Amino acid sequence: MSAPTRGDDIDDDRRAGRRLLHGALVVLLACTTAGLAVVGLGGVRRDVGPVTAQVSLAITAHAGTEIALPPVGRLTMDTHSGPFGLRVGIEEVDLTQARELLQGSAAREQAVRQLPGEVRSAVRALVLRSALVALLAAAVACALVFRDLRAVLLGTGAVLAVLLLSGAVTAATARPQAVTRPTYTGLLAQAPALVGAVRNARTDFGAYSERLAQLTSDVSGLYTRLQTLPEGAGEESTRVLWISDVHNNPQAYALVRSLVAQYDVQAVVDTGDSTDLGTGVENSQLAAIDDLPVPYVWIRGNHDSPQTQAYLETLGNVRVLDDGAVVEVAGLRLAGTGDPTFTPVKQVQPQQGAGAEALTRAGQQLAAAIERSPEPVDVALVHQPAMAGPLHGHVPLVLDGHVHERRDRVVDGTLELTQGSSGGAGLRTLDGGEATPLQLSVLHFDPATGQLVAVDDITLAGIGEQRVSVERRPASSYPTTGDDEQEEQEQEEQEQEDEQR
Known part of the structure; x- marks a missing residue:
């Protein structure tokens, strides 16, 4: 038997190098295929409380947990380290179950008991599925490319080792307390400020309510003095209280109740935006409307949802106007339609131009409904001034809101009045915002003709201020708007409405 030569040693080194390279390629292929399979196929869909979530793993340099809540943003939590990040996407929300959680303590207690188990079950299912998908993908890829059992075993073994190592790193670096310190992006970036505002709101709003009650009593004296003025509307007039853009201020309805009693009004009209987000939770603020002793005519604003409208339709004294509906209240014929847009969040808007077209079209449809009415309509109700243009010349009076400031104009014989908030x-003003006054109006109508006689504009100072005023304006005092002035005003209104939305 001959001794090994130097040539044999070189051949052995080359074979060893080829084996090493072959093994590296096997491991690289197995791990790459496994990683792609985990990201693409390893997710699970699970019900967790009232939401249906897609839970998956992502290969990332920044691990941790990320919860996506489209379209309002995402929460990121530094829950662990390692090559795999946990990604949770909310796909569906069971509104009935969510409402029960928010409204019922028993449902909340049950959810608190069940939620940890549901989360653990979802994570276990994710880990098991991801591991099986990774191992199966690695084995199939190695078998197809190398057609060698040893390559299959090497590839799956390497993937298994990576999974076990990643799991050990995740367990060793787990930081459960990180779930209490999330980072917000998108619209959710406003969440910390909102929480702070809610914490301060109870104290601030209690003091505000006391001041508002005193200011409300002052209004009564001012109104009594107004009745003695030469342009007083007289006790025989039909009086209607007009409000708009309450935006979840519960004290507004206490003020409405007081004014209804003090002025002996026959009805209340509301030109929308009673809520901020149009959720079912906000309906609790609207329950006070049912206690008012007079009819309440309401149209939907761009912050009010169909769910808001459906709730108000269940209240016995509420008359919801939509799609050109006409109702007779206190001897007056009123027609109205809801806002065709639903834009409770500024960053979520319709396609540019689509919103303006929808508003104009809604105004045109209301004008057509008024023309078809067998009896003349006295007042038209819309939410946004952009909806009022097509109504000019078709009805004596149009009431709208949305822009949070009073405006007036007369075009083609139609008086258009815009209410403040x-x-x-x-x-929202409790969170350091500008003190916005509360603005309401008492409209006086001739009971025989249904024509507007006078308007009492009531203004109560915003939070942190103490002022109250009542100004009476005869209907004949509103100036007529020329064509050029009208066009300029409409352009300014549209710009401000875009900002408000």
Whole structure:
């Protein structure tokens, strides 16, 4: 037997190098295929509480947990380290179950008991599925490419080792407390400020309510003095209280109740935006409307949802106007339609131009309905001024809101009045916002003709201020708007409406 030569040693080194390279290629192929399979096929869909979530793993340099809540943003939590990040996407929400959680303590207690188990079950299912998908993908890829059992075993073994190592790193670096310190992106970036506002709201709003009650009593004296003025509307007039844009300010309805009693009004009209987001939770603020002793005529604003409208339709004294409906209240014929847009969040808007077209079209449809009415309509109700243009010349009076400031104009014989915010722009002002006044109006109509006689504009100072005023304007005092002035005003209104939305 001959001794090994130097040539044999070189051949052995080459064979060893080829084996090493072959093994590296096997491991690289197995791990790459496994990683792609985990990301693409390893997710699971599970019900967790009231939501249906897609839970998956992502290969990333920044691990941790990320929860996507389209379209409002995402939460990121530094829950662990390692090559795999946990990604949760909310696909569906069971609104009935969510409502029960928010409204019922028993349902909340049950959810608190069940939720940890549901989360653990979802994570276990994710880990098991991801591991099986990774191993199967690695084995199939190695078998197809190398056609060698040893390559299959090497590839799957390498993937198994990576999975076990990743699991050990994740367990060793787990930081459960990180779920209490999420990072917000998108619209959710406003969440911390909102939480702070809610914490301060109870104290601030209690003091505000006391001041508002005193201011409300002052209005009564001012109104009594107004009745003695030469242009007083007289006790025989039909009086209607007009409000708009309450935006979840619960004290607004207490103010409405007081004014209904003090002025002996026959009806209340509301030109929309009673809520901020149009959720079912906000309906609890609207329950106070049912206690008012007079009819309440309401149209939907761009912050009110069909769910908001459906709830108000269940209240006995509420008359919801939509799609050109006409109702007779307190001897007056009123027609109205809801806002065709639903834009409770500024960053979520319709396609550019689509919103304006929808508003104009809604105004045109209401004008056509008024023309078809067998009896003349006295007042038309819309939410946004952009809806009022097609109504000019078709009805004596148009009432709208949306822009949170009073405006007026007369075009083609139609008086268009725009109301401010009767809720002082809502509770958002408690979070350091500008003190917006509460603005309401008492409209006086001739009971024989249904024509507007006078308007009492009531203004109560916003949070942190103490002022109250009542100004009476005869209907004949509103100036007529020329064509050029009308076009300029409509352009300014559209720009401000875009900002409001």
